[in-house]
Amino acid sequence: MLLVLWLKDARHGLNMPPGPLQWPVVGSLPSFALIGGKNPLAYLKSLGDKYGGIFSMKLGDHFAVFISDYHIIKEALVKQGSCFSTRPPTAMDAAIRGSSQTRHGVVFTNGRVWQVFRRFAMQSMRDFGVGKKSIEGKLQIEASSLIQQLEKMEGKPYNPNPDTQVAVTNIICAIIFGERYEYGDADFSKIMDSMRDLAQSVQFTDLRSMFGVLSLLPHRENFKRLIAADNHLKTVVKRQIEEHRRTLDDVEDRDIIDLCLRKQAGDGEDATLFNDEQLSHFIADLFLAGAETTATTLGWAYLYMAEHPEIQEKCFQEIYNVLGDRPPTMADRSKLPFVEATISEVQRIRTIAPLSVLHTTTQDATLRGYSIPKGTWVFPMLYAVSADEKQWKQPADFNPERFLDASGDYAKRESLIPFSVGPRMCAGEMLAKMELFIFFTMLLQNFRFSKNSPDQKIDLDPILGITWSAKPQTIQLTRR
Numbered sequence: 198m199l200l201v202l203w204l205k206d207a208r209h210g211l212n213m214p215p216g217p218l219q220w221p222v223v224g225s226l227p228s229f230a231l232i233g234g235k236n237p238l239a240y241l242k243s244l245g246d247k248y249g250g251i252f253s254m255k256l257g258d259h260f261a262v263f264i265s266d267y268h269i270i271k272e273a274l275v276k277q278g279s280c281f282s283t284r285p286p287t288a289m290d291a292a293i294r295g296s297s298q299t300r301h302g303v304v305f306t307n308g309r310v311w312q313v314f315r316r317f318a319m320q321s322m323r324d325f326g327v328g329k330k331s332i333e334g335k336l337q338i339e340a341s342s343l344i345q346q347l348e349k350m351e352g353k354p355y356n357p358n359p360d361t362q363v364a365v366t367n368i369i370c371a372i373i374f375g376e377r378y379e380y381g382d383a384d385f386s387k388i389m390d391s392m393r394d395l396a397q398s399v400q401f402t403d404l405r406s407m408f409g410v411l412s413l414l415p416h417r418e419n420f421k422r423l424i425a426a427d428n429h430l431k432t433v434v435k436r437q438i439e440e441h442r443r444t445l446d447d448v449e450d451r452d453i454i455d456l457c458l459r460k461q462a463g464d465g466e467d468a469t470l471f472n473d474e475q476l477s478h479f480i481a482d483l484f485l486a487g488a489e490t491t492a493t494t495l496g497w498a499y500l501y502m503a504e505h506p507e508i509q510e511k512c513f514q515e516i517y518n519v520l521g522d523r524p525p526t527m528a529d530r531s532k533l534p535f536v537e538a539t540i541s542e543v544q545r546i547r548t549i550a551p552l553s554v555l556h557t558t559t560q561d562a563t564l565r566g567y568s569i570p571k572g573t574w575v576f577p578m579l580y581a582v583s584a585d586e587k588q589w590k591q592p593a594d595f596n597p598e599r600f601l602d603a604s605g606d607y608a609k610r611e612s613l614i615p616f617s618v619g620p621r622m623c624a625g626e627m628l629a630k631m632e633l634f635i636f637f638t639m640l641l642q643n644f645r646f647s648k649n650s651p652d653q654k655i656d657l658d659p660i661l662g663i664t665w666s667a668k669p670q671t672i673q674l675t676r677r
């Protein structure tokens with residue numbers, strides 16, 4: 198029987214990368230379910246190690262290639278970027294961003310719509326201060342509000358993540374809507390709930406994405422939650438677009454929505470592309486991509502600081518010696534190498550987009566001598582690169598020193614790729630890095646993060662949703 202299956206395996210005829218046994222109809226899903234079990238990512242990493250950094254599987258009706266080796270990821274996503282940088286239609290993005298012909302937004306689109314909106318996203322973030330001094334002030338104010346909020350819970354067991362999510366989302370709100378919300382604001386709480394549902398309701402392993410035919414069936418509960426959350430976010434955005442249209446003046450651009458409305462009022466291609474429907478998806482995408490990710494990373498940083506008080510103390514001493522009580526600016530980054538190394542180590546050990554966002558091939562390709570047919574799903578296994586023994590000594594250890602050179606300066610490591618690489622790499626990397634640096638530094642300057650009691654076990658096992666987040670748990674914050 199196994200021999201028959203092996204002989205019938207379509208990969209051999211196609212010279213595709215090797216991989217686990219494939220069954221008729223269900224492909225490699227039984228291996229996933231039976232061997233991968235509760236920890237599919239550990240299973241996938243073991244396959245990456247076994248097959249030399251690249252392997253293939255059939256997931257329902259799709260051929261999929263998984264890449265766990267840094268050099269092969271670069272070869273595919275950078276060297277052959279034009280072939281490996283398309284997004285395939287999956288049930289998840291079809292449910293919220295439309296069918297492949299009419300897909301909206303920036304994260305899941307391709308071709309001209311993607312090009313225009315990616316360029317516009319990056320340019321408009323720069324226009325509103327990202328990468329410049331002008332956003333530093335906003336980041337400092339938002340971090341100060343977060344500190345005031347966290348102070349209320351000083352000395353009590355507390356989960357600082359929901360408040361952190363508010364602070365980070367407020368930065369996106371400032372850039373997109375030109376306003377921030379207060380903690381506890383009812384409208385804002387609903388936006389937060391929607392974003393949490395968007396991040397947690399569906400996993401990449403959802404069978405609806407694997408078998409096209411299942412998308413004909415009525416949606417299950419998790420998909421209903423996903424759609425409801427996205428609709429709520431788009432409704433908030435549409436209200437903001439209307440309000441901005443009513444109050445738009447010729448004097449200044451207040452935020453990204455104003456810039457979008459000016460494009461809409463222009464002529465030619467812009468006027469068609471920047472229609473209201475497209476804008477609400479585009480802006481919902483920026484929320485989805487930009488808020489949960491940074492807040493989740495900070496959430497991991499708090500837990501790792503509580504787990505490693507000696508590393509936290511070293512960060513604090515460096516901050517205290519260089520800054521004293523004044524808030525950090527981006528110019529201070531090079532003077533705080535241990536802090537920067539610690540942030541990098543958090544991003545390495547908990548790579549929050551473990552499988553990046555799904556890619557596909559636009560034409561037949563060759564990678565490391567293997568054939569990759571057009572339309573193959575491509576999973577860049579960013580978490581496996583972060584845990585690769587060929588790249589990192591004892592990768593399971595939390596050790597910021599790996600990002601320092603012999604003279605104690607920060608040493609960039611090429612294989613740290615939490616933002617992915619190539620034409621589809623994160624469009625908000627610069628903003629995320631600024632947020633992580635200013636928030637992390639200001640929080641450590643003001644609080645000590647510790648366990649609730651010496652025998653508390655911090656749970657560092659991630660939960661897999663769209664991102665890899667920490668389980669909700671409490672720690673203690675003490676004012677410095």
Ligand code: HEM
Pocket residue numbers: 303304305315318482483484486487488490491494549550553554555615616617618620621622623624625626628629
């Ligand atoms: C720690 C924080 C963040 C991490 C780790 C992260 C990581 C990623 C990753 C892995 C991708 C997929 C890349 C690929 O497909 O190869 C991505 C895409 C994207 N990210 Fe981020 N991201 C973060 C924060 C942000 C922020 C603050 C924004 C700003 C709004 C943002 C906007 C985007 C956009 C628009 C895309 C889609 C790019 C495209 O499809 O062309 N991200 N991000």
